[in-house]
Amino acid sequence: MGFPSDLEIARGVTPKPIGEVAAALGFHDDEVEPYGRTKAKLSIEGIERLEKSGARGKYVVVTAISPTPLGEGKTTTTVGLAQGLNKIGHRAAVAIRQPSLGPVFGIKGGAAGGGYSQVIPMEEFNLHLTGDVHAIGAAHNLAAAFLDNHLHHGNALNIDLRSITWPRVVDISDRAVRKTIIGLGGRDNGVVRESETVITVASEVMAVLALASDLADLRARLGRIVVAETADGKPVTTEDLKVAGSMAALLRDAIKPNLLQTLEGGPAFVHAGPFANIAHGNNSIIADRAALATSEIVVTEAGFGADMGAEKFFDIKCRASGLAPDAAVIVATVRALKMHGGVGKIVAGKPLDPALSAENVAAVTAGAQNLVKQIENVRAFGIPVVVAVNAFPTDTVAEHEAICSVALAAGARAAVVTTHFTDGGAGAATLAEAVWAAATSGEAKFAPIYADDMPLAQKIETIAKRIYGADGVDIAPAAAKRLARLEELGYGHLPICMAKTQYSLSHDASKLGRPTGFRVPVKAVTLAAGAGFITAVCGDMRLMPGLNKSPGGERIDLDLEHGGEIVGLF
Structure with a gap:
């Protein structure tokens, strides 16, 4: 038999009751809102109570080199590292984003990690979870409806139609609705104007949820959203449209972070899901605070490479939270560095180029200049770096040694080959030792790379x-x-x-x-x-992705012979 699928591995584990996971963190029963047996929401009051103890765990962000379309296993490494830290005796938690349905049914598939380093239950994680993304979409589109309703009923605020910037959202990759004309069909159907639709995770409402500190801050931020300008150039906010309160009501439960668990039973905080190429690409501040208040060390993840989500983690998220990271992990793979070195081509949905499986130390070394720059990027913020080489079966020892040598020469504190995909926490134990040493070294001297008052x-x-x-x-x-x-x-x-x-x-x-x-x-x-x-x-960035010729959703279905189990998730 071959290596089992992610879904098979996830289903081979019996999760702990989620109340047991929450209790071990110190949450009281009335601070935990179960959604079935395997996931729950945590009350803001419970998080604030636990924060009053004054304890705060070490804070580690996982980022990567510039990735291929297949990804380099960053979420898998994040989960595996947390499992590894628990394996070597430290109370560790993982804090990650919840996935968008766009990639789930498109190219990349799910976002729960992979192999023996996953957050479970995998199906629920990837499909709806507790409904937060739907609540965000509803709140965003409510504001859009109020805006067009205001125009329909006379435009008392004197909004300049050409200045409207508020789109509609849907959490499915759907290129056909990127640019639209709305209000067609006569006066009863509203004012005719150009509009657009973006994917829900790119919504400002998603960013608001991720960056809000509590319910009052959420309400205030929602009210500050600018949707258009008046004819004389004054901002028009959701507060002006009298919709901010209703938006907040829709998000009252969504602001509470979700608690799940890893394959090895460790706590996993899952909350918010902005993309890092078109948004800030980090999970919520509230989830990180909950994890930091209840754990010795927290491993969170920033989307895509260090030039993307990590830069925004440092310059946007840490500014908003006031939290300073203690260490960073940069994930690299042999196949991606070969591609950066000019060998092979990776196209999602097509077989892997054979050139990427053949040993080529020269290509790896050449492509590792991308890794060198990403190490420089993280160190520019005063944060010590550990490089994690996510191992694949086709890699060779010589290729691994080349990456580690380049990383150390570029200023990484350590460079470790890790096998958490196949071996779970045990495969990340050496990485965990290196990360714990970096996070407790006192070397972090965090500072953003630009001042608030810079133009x-x-x-x-x-x-x-x-x-x-x-x-x-x-x-x-x-x-x-x-x-x-x-x-x-x-x-x-x-x-x-x-x-x-x-x-x-x-x-x-x-x-x-x-x-x-x-x-x-x-x-x-x-x-x-x-x-x-x-x-x-x-450049040519779009805020609404499109599906490829053979999207992943074609392979997802229900197995009606086995109780309607979901099949095809990956």
Whole structure:
């Protein structure tokens, strides 16, 4: 028999009752809201009670090199590391995002980890969980409905239709609704105008939920969301539309973090799910706080490479939370570094290029310049780095040694080959030792890479030059004008959320390795006043993905001969 599927592995474990997991963390019965036997929501009051003890665990963020379309096992490493830390005797928790249905039914599949390093139950994790993403979509679309209803009933706020920036959302990859005309069919159907639809995880409401500190902060942030401007250029907020309170009501339960468990029974906090290429790409602050208050060490994950989710973790999330990380892990794979070294090509849905399975130390070493830059990126924030080489069966010892040698020379504190996919926590024990040593070393001297009072255009340029390695930025005239206007309106202190391709350090997905001699084009700028950042859209980024020719959803079904079990998830 071959290696079992992720779903088979997940179903081969009997989860602990979720109340038992919560009790071990110190939560009282009335602070735990079970959703069946295997998942629960945790009350904000319970989290705040536990925080009063003053204890705070070590804080570790897992990031990666610039990934391939298949991913490099970052979530698997995050879960495996937490299991490994528990294995060597430290009370560890994992804190990760909940998945979007777009990738689940599209290219990448689920986001619960893989092999023997997963969060369970895998099916529930990947399909709806406790309904938070649906609540976010409902709250977002409620604001859209109120906006169009206001226009229909006379537009008392004198909204300039050309200034409307609030789209609609759906959590399925659906390219056909990226750009739409709404209000067709006569006056009873509203005002005819151009609109768009973005994927729910890119919604500002998702970002608000992830960055809010409590229910009052959530309510205040929702009220600050700007959806349009008046004819004389004044911002129009959801508070002006009198919809912010209803949005908050829809999210009253969604703000509570979800508690699940790993395959080995350790606690897993799962909450919020923004994409790192078009949003800030990190799980919620509240989930991290809950984990930090109840564990010796917390392993969280930032989306895609260190130039993407990790930069936003440091510059956006840590600014909002006030929390400082103690260490970072950068995940690398042999196959990805070969690709960055100019060998082979990875296309999702197609067989792996044979060149990526053949030993090629030279290609690995050349591609490892991407790893070198990502190590530099994390160290720019004053955080010690451990490199985790996520091992695959086709790797060779020489290739692993080449990666570790380059990583150490580039300033990584340690570089470890890890086999958590096949061996679970035991396979990550050596990595766990290295991460614990880094997190307790006292070496972290965290600081964002730009000041709050730096001009917005200069913040964008700082990220492009220091993190991407660009020569500079080319800001389109309309975007430059918008930046100046945002500063006039008092938003100049906000951090920047860069929207760009995840597959390259540059804005161009075809530029692999460590590209040089490029400038980053910024074609548009949008305000997320409620979330508390400004998005700079680089290159040809889209906020609504599309399905590929053979999406993963084609293989998902119910096994009616075995009680309607879900099959085909991966």
